[in-house]
Amino acid sequence: MSVPLSLGFTFPYSENQIDILAYLAFINGEVYYWKSCEKIKRFRVITHLRYDEIYTKDVYLWVHFATKVANVEVFTSYCQLNPCGSVYWSNLVSLSIGNAQPTDGVTEKILSSCPNLECLELRKVSGIQRLEIRSVKLRILIIEEYYEKNHDIWLEIIAPHLKHLEIIGIR
Structure with missing residues (x-):
């Protein structure tokens, strides 16, 4: 053992x-x-x-x-x-991104470079308008303190395979 x-x-x-x-x-x-x-x-x-x-x-x-x-x-x-350049983190199961302003395209690249990702945490992030998660392995999504300077923009989440979603403190 x-x-x-x-x-x-x-x-x-x-x-x-x-x-x-x-x-x-x-x-x-x-x-x-x-x-x-x-x-x-x-x-x-x-x-x-x-x-x-x-x-x-x-x-x-x-x-x-x-x-x-x-x-x-x-x-x-x-x-x-x-x-x-490109990244490919094939063994990564959990990823936490904080204090960042990734665009929708960057977020999509991150998700596609982590095919075994099961848990994604986004803490104090902005700039994402649409979060599309098609992975069947990603089951947990935690969004904490999402903020957007333009309050007319909403975060759209498309994640049909999620089992656990936490959204904490959106501004």
Whole structure:
């Protein structure tokens, strides 16, 4: 019998560049150490980093590790990602997107790149007018604090296979 492995890292907010780089080096060292592990259930990094070119290689390393190396099912990262090109996260089962403004097209690309996604959480998001979920595997949708600057725009949800829908605090 094996126990599912979870890796989690939390770093308090800091503007000290030396502290941030030391923290990133620590996480990267752990990623290197665990790279031979066949399966990691959950990989969580909480950094509150703003998207900056100097951190790009670190964040992409974590995404690569989670999606290609360790077959992570639940990957969460509290830092800004700006992926270029296409992504395919075939092993991802749960995804949380927060403090973002994805357009309908971006949301559609994310959903199509995660064919095994079972749970999608959208927290503090705007910019989505139509959320069409055709996947038979995606069963849980949580929308928390959806907001739209133009109050005349409504969020349309088409999701015939959902089993659980939570909508909390729409503004």
